[in-house]
Amino acid sequence: MGEKIDKAGMSLINLCLRGLIIVFLLVFGTIFFIRARNMATIRSTAADMIRYSTAITDYITDHGVAPTNPFGPIHHKKPFIRELLPYLGMARCMDWWRYPFRIWTGAGNRIYGLSTTRDNDFIIASFGKKGLIDGWKYDPGDPDRGGFPLISTSDFERDIVLMNGEWVRAPFFILDKNRSSGQAKNIGHKDGDEDGSAR
């Protein structure tokens, strides 16, 4: 019995190597997991913004104007949500980073260097991972400037912005997806005010 036990088991070298491999896999697994989670978060947020955009567009088709929300953050108490509910199908007021979506509707809004001049104009934004506006400004002379890569963790802190159903600022993979689906990238507001004071 004792001889059998001596023959069984593994050497310490083997054990240490296996332990190192496990640690290596855990570390890299964690890094990939975090990256995958952040990518899923931004995808889910973008999908929700498109839902809101579609709902507002449908509302405009029926009513001629966008539902009222001039101040930005949305909440289930606001009449905006109740007006939009039949078109929305769900009322998720927070983005997937757990910060409220920002929606500005109607004329007279100035944000990100964009301005809404008509009653059926709207801007939808998510403030990214930290929930803070990042101060980006739209450049009508270079609309592609709105695209950004997702390389480091800080890239997930950037805002993503949709205006009148079209992406103004988003990661490249979202912009590329829209281009391939035939959606125009020019939002048509070349006289955008550069003031861009945030509300």
Next chain:
Amino acid sequence: MLEPIKKPDTENKRGRPSSILFLKKKVTGTDMTAYLDGLVFHPLWKKRTFVWIFCVLCSAVFIVSIIPHSADIDIDSPSYYTAAKGIQKGINIYEEERFQSLADQTFGRSMIVWPFIYPPLTAQIFIPLALLNPLDYSRALLLINILATFLCVFLLADLLKLGSHPSGLPLLFLFSMLLFNFPLYRTLEFGQLNMWVMASVLLSLRLDKKDRPFLSSFFLMLAVFFKIFPAVFLVFYLLQKRFRYVLFAVFNGIGMLLISVVVSGLSHWINYVRILFKSFILGEKPLYFFDFTAFLNNNSLKAFFTQLLQHFNMPRSSASLLVILFLAGSIILVRKKIRSFIQIRDQNFYMSVLITLPLLLSSMSWQHHFVSLIVPFLFMFSLIVEKRTYSLLIPFLMMYAAVSYFPPYGGFPFNHVRLFATVLCLPLLYRIYFTNSKKELRKKELFNAV
């Protein structure tokens, strides 16, 4: 003449084995278990001084990390405050517009006050606290919640007999569970009632253990009036044919209802039943309920399937069917085990299972609800240590980390990591509970050898 004894090549000049050969030394499973045993059953974990210092330190860190939340009003507790005020003024607290109007008067229009969805008895219990101004009320509630947390710690240690456990680690693990435990912190920050409910349930179980069914059922019914999920214990006792206990519970429930009616009248209960009927039978849910299953921090099965269907742009109405299919499939898989589970008299085991089940059955499992998983996780850890089944420690720790420390955000399906861990918690609990301990296995081997 004898030849000099040749020293073996395995030894260096001092006669010790070389380091390379040391690394080549075989390590068996028995060696590793023995090493871990030495760690787990180290006398330090039972030393009174060390235990006291550790527990006091954990408690201090816990309290210090929670205290900053006394500087502002909680997120959920204004709802109880407004409901208590509404009960006093005779307002229908279940009518959304009137409730919000009262909340706006009390807290201002900028404050978000969630609708009150609990029985009138809960609002009545908050009447004394609602005499304070909102900020003092919030602080008082935080203090009560902290005390309830420590009461739960004491009751858990008593129920699981951690003081007489062969190792001191489970007791230390219990106190370490207070630290940076996301569901627990959320409960306290939001001003939620989970710790009250858990304390009532644990008190009920402790009294049941002491063979005092009437008092035990009183605390169980109190917990049921706060949050419906402890009713699963009554269903279990009914299946165990503990009719006397269930009868006591019914008497206690009727007694609480009568006291509530005498204090504030029948109208609130009629309004409550009406809103339940409208929501669950007629399907006329107010906006607050409508989007619950779409919320990313709702970690229930229904929310998961709703979001899964939305993810694939399919109609969300099939979510309930998917939940039913999932539960039915799970029941079919474990149908043979259910009968044996009902016959189990080990209170710690069925307590752990019954506390976990409502998280899966409910359509609203907010992240702070998962604080109740402290009970099954502690039980699992104490079993792993007692039975020395260290191989199960890794999946256990992964699940515990997923529930307690996973951040609250995440795109679909990462926002449901807590739900996945909870689903896997039950088979792991079952596996740990029914795994033979190494001592029992050795006894069997010796018996067979003889």
